[in-house]
Amino acid sequence: MAHLVLYDFPPVPSPQKVRVAMAEKGIGYERVIVDLKAGEQRSPHYLQINPHGYVPTLAIDGTPIYESTAIIEYLEEIHPQPHLLPRDPLSRARARMIEESIDGDFATALKTYGRNFKARPPAEPNFQVMEECKRRIAWFNQWLDGLLEGRRFLAGEEFSVADIAAICNVEFQIKRLKLDLDPKNANLLNWYERIMARPSMSALR
Numbered sequence: 278m279a280h281l282v283l284y285d286f287p288p289v290p291s292p293q294k295v296r297v298a299m300a301e302k303g304i305g306y307e308r309v310i311v312d313l314k315a316g317e318q319r320s321p322h323y324l325q326i327n328p329h330g331y332v333p334t335l336a337i338d339g340t341p342i343y344e345s346t347a348i349i350e351y352l353e354e355i356h357p358q359p360h361l362l363p364r365d366p367l368s369r370a371r372a373r374m375i376e377e378s379i380d381g382d383f384a385t386a387l388k389t390y391g392r393n394f395k396a397r398p399p400a401e402p403n404f405q406v407m408e409e410c411k412r413r414i415a416w417f418n419q420w421l422d423g424l425l426e427g428r429r430f431l432a433g434e435e436f437s438v439a440d441i442a443a444i445c446n447v448e449f450q451i452k453r454l455k456l457d458l459d460p461k462n463a464n465l466l467n468w469y470e471r472i473m474a475r476p477s478m479s480a481l482r
């Protein structure tokens with residue numbers, strides 16, 4: 278087994294995805310905290326590891342791999358059990374589709390809202406932008422609720438990368454941005470309770 282070092286920052290969704298995937302698969306790793314609040318992601322040392330200056334990065338026997346989706350696909354290949362990408366091609370495509378939508382527009386709306394939510398003088402929050410983000414976040418919550426209609430998990434009957442991407446971002450929405458789930462999205466609320474009861478969710482912290 279390769280030596281794995283995860284460059285991590287505990288409260289943000291992208292490295293959380295990798296930690297949850299490793300917990301599901303029972304993979305051990307060394308952890309290096311890159312303090313985003315202190316700007317450590319822009320230090321010359323870290324930029325040599327990840328030139329984009331973000332987390333996560335997984336160093337595999339010293340070779341850095343970034344992009345949480347690529348990291349999890351690597352983990353799936355070296356440690357296939359339990360599967361986090363469904364076996365059947367259609368469910369697999371669905372899992373990837375959902376993961377990509379979440380990591381794209383949903384994550385962007387959360388990050389933009391978060392930047393304004395945390396703005397402290399002399400920075401000013403842009404309330405118009407925050408309202409637009411809130412609408413976008415509410416739309417994504419409703420979309421997830423619809424995907425869960427008649428399904429136990431987002432991609433179908435198996436827990437997958439789609440659930441991992443969703444829980445990390447939904448948890449960030451609730452805990453960090455203080456935007457609760459709307460009770461009218463009952464499928465999403467039930468899914469949230471079920472997913473949070475999984476032992477691997479201790480890796481969110």
Ligand SMILES: N[C@@H](CCC(=O)N[C@@H](CS)C(=O)NCC(=O)O)C(=O)O
Pocket residue numbers: 289290291292313318330331332333343344345346380
């Ligand atoms: N597409 C990347 C996104 C990585 C990303 O945006 N990471 C954020 C934390 S969730 C980050 O490191 N931000 C650093 C910064 O904003 O300076 C992935 O999935 O790994």
